[in-house]
Amino acid sequence: MDGIRVGNRLIGTQAPVTVGWENIPRVEGGPFKQFVFTWFQPVALFALLAFWYYAPNSIAKASTAIGIGIGFKVLLLGLEWVNPRHESWRLTWKELATDLFYVGLTYTLIRLAENYIGSGVMAKALQHHFHWEKLAWFIGLPILVQAFLISFIFDFGQYWMHRGMHNWYPLWLPHSVHHYITQLNVNKGAVGNPVELFLIGLGIGGFFDFIPRAALIAGTFGLAIGTYQHINVRFNSPRWWRFLFNTTEHHSLHHSQDYEATRSNYAGSYIFIDRMFGTCIDGEAELLGMEGGRRMSIREQMTYPFTEGWKTIRQRMGRPIAVPAE
């Protein structure tokens, strides 16, 4: 494969990718379908923002956010059924069960761990140790500005954590498991080794004092933008949307079987962070995964970072590893 030159890089020499918005297929079907799949994303985002901005305090609670999050994802699963991007990414019972297992881990074990060793706890400990006050000026900003900044600062940190995972072997080990997914579906963002799921959730929000409603709106940015990273739905995302926000197209390229393509589009929600640092590539891929698309079992996903790390340590220490005879 010749690949496509993007700046100094050759993308798609190892596996097929599509580069450039003009080369990406549009939604097929009648005018109603075209309308729905063109405007769904912005309408959902602005409707959710308006809801959280004006909801009475008795409704604007984390439990409401969890309910909306579940409802929204069920709706997106319905859209996957109606208008799949690729037939080869169709959700099967086994894929759904696997994905939900990781969603379950996130809501239970990882949340439990975060309660004791998460970034919020660390921020509190640092503030206590150094007698720092919370950054109280933050709470005087308009709610939407607070919400955007919470979301942006988290995504900015996530960008560098994610980029670090692709460039530093000890961090790559837990993250590599996530790159063994071979298709994108709504809950695929949760698939990964629990160590990575914990690391990617770290943020510095604990240093700021903000109105609780702003945190809920920040969560909405993640829900109504970041969720589209992993989804098997074809949208005609408006030009401004795909310039600012991460899309399935961007993230499918990040998951492609082409090594050079995976080193792009690191941000979670705001693709303009990638544009700022020169790592954005506009395009898409259908063939995803590692090792030619080998699907990894849950058991291997749980152990792989540790077994691979152990193998590497033994190699570095000079001990030979038994290799089966050809």
Place this chain on the structure above:
Amino acid sequence: MIGRRAIDWIWHVRGSLDIGPTQSAEDAFNRLSPLFRQAGTSHECSNNTLIFRKKNQAAQDRMAVFDGGILQIDTSMSGPVLHYDLNSRALLFCFLAPLLFLAIAQLTILTGKFDTTPAAQAIKQPAPKKPGIPMNAIDKALGAPAPDTSGKDAAQDKKPSPTPGYVFAGIFAALYVIGRWLEARLVRALFRAHLLVS
């Protein structure tokens, strides 16, 4: 083993299918062979029996949910019949997953009892009323509700609760029932479609 047979329906899917009087065992296995020429699948065929195994099967493999199985063709009074016995670790895992999530829920309760973190202490005590939280003039002009000063913080909802564990136990119990029924139907339809292809 009788004891095992009584419970292995959890992860085994068994069934039989008439393959038509004119079809030999060899013809039938030839027609089914595309199903076993998939990445990560090995199979061997001898006499009237086909044995297959799958490892790291692709997500879109039509039989991805199964890890191995035996297909046998017997000749009965009414003609040749395909008997199949397929096993699935995914079904077994899904059957056991509710127990895992119930255990996690219990662990959450247990850790909550011994939780001495400041956040947990704050939750146990009645929340102090917050002093007036400043509201930006733009938000006032746009009509946003004033910040809650009752002391109940939205973040307080985030304390670890066993409820998600119970919810996911229920989800996986439902998923198992659906999967056990659906996958048995799908594989039967798949075999039938291949065997009856003209």
